Amino acid sequence: MGAWLELESNQKDIVRRISAQKSLSMPDFSHTSAIEEAECDLKYGYHDVKQVSSNPSHWKKSQRWGQKPFTFLLNDYEKLMVYLFTELFQKTLDHSEGRSSENNSILHKIKSIWESVLPHRELVIEAGRVKTKMSGGNSGLYNASDMSDGERVVFYLIGQCLTAGNNSILVIDEPELHIHKSIHSKLWSKLESEREDCLFVYITHDLDFAAQKSSAEKIWVKSYDGTNWVWSTLPEFEDLPEDLVLEVLGARSSVIFVEGTPNSFDLQLYSLFYSNYLVLPKGSCENVIQVVKGLNESGLINDKNVFGIVDRDRRVSAEISNLGKHNIFVLDVAEVENLFILPELIKLACETLEYKYEEKQAEIALKIIESLKGELDVQISKRTSSEIRHRLLSFNDKSNGLYKIKTSYTDVINGIDVDSIYSDVAKEFDEAIASKHYLDILKLYNRKSLLTFVGEVLGLKKGEYTNLITRLSKGKKKADVISALNDYLPNI
Template identity: 40%
Template structure:
């Protein structure tokens, strides 16, 4: 069955908009964006046309000692409508299932779910017995939802066995005694609840799941929902989540970003745009941020990323690993028609780059720091002085010792540093290769032009002059501008009487503490100015 799912008009006026619902749908947004209220709107908008079964994020996970045994019709009405008598109707569902407050009501229907699961097994057994008597021959026993749950459970939790017996849920871990389902962990109970609810939802229905990842370990979420989707071919699942990883994991779903709720059934929303060069979870992170975007080198949790987060509080900092990824991500975001309205910049290490390359990168919104490596910024004179004063040491003496140590270290590997800088600049020139025409001659000609720009003697001489000037200056900051060595902060720790590597950690602690302003000011001199 093909569903026609609608959302409120994104302009706030006019008829609702139909969205692609050929697969499942993910509604993603930050806390407070009105996602739950939108789920309620979808339920109320569609429930007179389709069966809509919504599971709220606010739910009790208490498993009863015994499930109450009911007939199938009674159990189905009880779960779907909240009551099982002649008044069990769509029109009364908001009161009987949701207590009149669908946005905040604590849904407590685990007992109803278990009653329906047992009722479906009993009805399957009754029909099978009847058919067997009539045919007087063996008939294959079809799986009831309980049988399917047992199989899924074995796939996602291989070291736990689940059983449904005599109105009870029983669980057994490998080599451990059996225990009642009410003693299960939150993750086990919510897994059973979610699987059961989706399997019990009628065919050709819309199933709305608010916070499908809650209480579940990251390693289980994908497995569980992949299996549920596999078994829900006749249903459309609408997920409501703020979890970027979960949203990205639903690879074939239509993803809608809920930006804000403006009251009176007015939401600001948009489709999540496609961008081949950026991972989908990053796209979700970017469009969900209410700040400008800063791409930087490094990995999540690294100290250099912490520096950027503190130095640029008005930006959402996204680490991308190496400089190539920073450049790629910044260009992709700024050039994407659907995303170019987002203010994105990139910051990378200067890393031997000459002025021509720096200018070319700047044209794409990518800026370089004033030292060779971000690690060098921990060693600049103003930062060393802050740490020395904190340790009640003479700042002038400490700066002099650090300067002489780094000067000596640079001289000891000067030839390596000069050749590495020259290598980097030659690589940049080689990267500018382009054919002069669309044939073999054009390739040859283009290569000749590229190689003609490369004079190793001149490049090496220019690089040597830069290092010679830095050495002659005997200035700490000038040395750090050209000296490309990530280990310098760790190596100067001993000069200040600190254990190896402790200097950088201490500086970050000071940056987060009472000397935040002093350290930030000291480092910002060497960081690019951002709007």
């Protein structure tokens, strides 16, 4: 797209494209030439102003881009330096001859911006060359050509932007390349401020960078078949983070949002099982629900599906059913940590550690059941409260007038039989305990510390059991781990 803007678009005469494929070889020394020739050579790749003016696009394509504008390795650092020193020489002459009251060259502007972005270094401008040293020091002076890739690319990018003509369109392909994230945004913000007359067009895969440009118009390029692009402009979103929207739009597969953080060990299980999806952690269950609903209702996501998976967390059947209507699925266990203590995964761990599975599983189940008995009233009470809270949500908050509001309130309250709810929940727990049905208990029992019982029985320290399952999922037991999860994770 950048090449098309530069060579084919209606604005091609004012486009300066900074390619991602470029040489960062900075010359040790630079000569000067006629200012018109130096500018022509930098812009079109050829110095003869008269010849170039007859067909600028031809010379730009053949000389600047070697007839391969999409793939050619741009090698114009020397041309940039020649122009900068020529412009410096011209400004100095104009000032000394009294033709200009100012002597502010582009090279000195580059020095100022470069040092503000990289404050630990200082540029020293000499006749025909640029050197650098530690900021504030008098020793350690060396040629700028020996700078790091990052330091040289910052100089190059500043130079390209500052040498572009007035009111240019600056097309920057992969603006993040070779630049550390800590200075990335600062550099481009300074250049945008310095060249307020120019339009900056960034072609990037860096979603964080794109999202930081909060006031910029975003264009999503969906596909390119070698001839045509399929693209659309992105509207503003009030309730959804823009970086999240960009990440989903840029994904090549459908997306599943889950609870947790990027470092959550359960995320690795989700990513393993849903290997054909992009699995993204989104913190709390409320965040997952909000994001999935928001994206699916936005009307933007037409070429892929967006799903969510949340913990059961004492949710009642009606709530689970309602979430399903929004592509949000609920785990078949109380919380994601309980996936790790499924019988099938415990069996894999026992086989690896050379324990008798039946004995260890029975011991683990007994510990979990005894733990549940010890806090049975707490678990029943929390489950009952969750049921009551869900029923209270049925209150019609759109009722108008005192009478209708009171009627809606009374209907909700009268429909909640606390004694009956508590009794039904207690019965469910009692039956699971009496039958010692391990899977029913994992579905009902909300307690993140259940994992510690498995570690104790298997003689493992805190965290070692989950690490073991994670290692098995990445090794020869990968298929077995996937098979173990198959009956418990939503079939999406």
